[in-house]
Amino acid sequence: MLYKSISTQALRRLPIYLNYLKSLPKDKVVNISATTIAEALKLNDVQVRKDLALISTGGRPKIGYITRNLIADIEKYLGFDNADSAILVGVGDLGRALLSYDGFSKYGLTIVAAFDSDEAMIGSTIFGKKVLAADKLKDLCNRMKVRIGILTVPPTEAQITCNSMIESGILAIWNFTPVPLTVPDHILIQNEDMAFSLAKLSKDLTESMRKNHCNT
Numbered sequence: 001m002l003y004k005s006i007s008t009q010a011l012r013r014l015p016i017y018l019n020y021l022k023s024l025p026k027d028k029v030v031n032i033s034a035t036t037i038a039e040a041l042k043l044n045d046v047q048v049r050k051d052l053a054l055i056s057t058g059g060r061p062k063i064g065y066i067t068r069n070l071i072a073d074i075e076k077y078l079g080f081d082n083a084d085s086a087i088l089v090g091v092g093d094l095g096r097a098l099l100s101y102d103g104f105s106k107y108g109l110t111i112v113a114a115f116d117s118d119e120a121m122i123g124s125t126i127f128g129k130k131v132l133a134a135d136k137l138k139d140l141c142n143r144m145k146v147r148i149g150i151l152t153v154p155p156t157e158a159q160i161t162c163n164s165m166i167e168s169g170i171l172a173i174w175n176f177t178p179v180p181l182t183v184p185d186h187i188l189i190q191n192e193d194m195a196f197s198l199a200k201l202s203k204d205l206t207e208s209m210r211k212n213h214c215n216t
């Protein structure tokens with residue numbers, strides 16, 4: 001199908017639908033409606049219907065979607081059906097935690113190797129991933145056609161490592177450092193910032209408490 005543009009909010013909801021659909025017993029829930037999904041996830045059913053219509057043409061009045069096909073449509077849209085290879089640079093506390101997580105494959109991501117500047121770590125295998133020296137980055141990315149880089153180095157090393165990733169052919173960077181990276185237009189950046197998420201949660205909590213206090 002030809003996809004229409006999708007909002008960031010809708011894009012965030014798609015993996016939530018997918019996780020829910022995959023949690024259902026395969027043999028029992030053959031068909032499913034947007035309303036059922038909305039009720040289960042405590043979402044607005046008009047919104048769920050609109051989201052699903054953007055990525056699947058399988059919805060039928062009164063029947064809903066064939067669950068198996070809807071899962072396939074969401075996975076296809078999100079690119080989870082064809083695994084992307086990624087490398088990770090910076091095998092410290094956070095890098096190791098990401099390497100230890102074997103659930104990325106569910107999202108179509110396979111970390112094929114890790115890189116670190118610490119000589120003591122180079123050549124070792126951590127959670128099944130070989131740790132290589134930074135000067136092997138370009139060769140490996142070219143050879144294995146890796147296009148995604150996960151950045152978990154200290155902030156002082158973030159921009160220089162980002163530059164090396166780009167020189168090595170990386171096109172999309174999952175940036176866990178707090179550094180705003182400077183990159184050419186064609187490079188995609190996804191920033192993950194726990195400090196920002198926490199600040200937002202804290203601000204939302206303050207506002208919610210203020211509102212509740214005003215209402216009592």
Ligand SMILES: NC(=O)c1ccc[n+]([C@@H]2O[C@H](COP(=O)([O-])OP(=O)(O)OC[C@H]3O[C@@H](n4cnc5c(N)ncnc54)[C@H](O)[C@@H]3O)[C@@H](O)[C@H]2O)c1
Nearest residue numbers: 090091092093094116117118152153154155176177192194
């Ligand atoms: N996104 C978040 O919410 C979040 C949470 C915690 C930490 N962080 C950030 O993630 C990054 C890593 O944090 P950490 O606690 O794992 O740090 P860490 O010090 O434990 O690990 C950093 C690793 O990077 C390696 N390294 C340093 N310079 C390098 C280089 N030029 N090339 C390759 N490897 C290099 C070090 O040897 C070390 O193994 C930091 O920038 C930190 O601020 C982000």
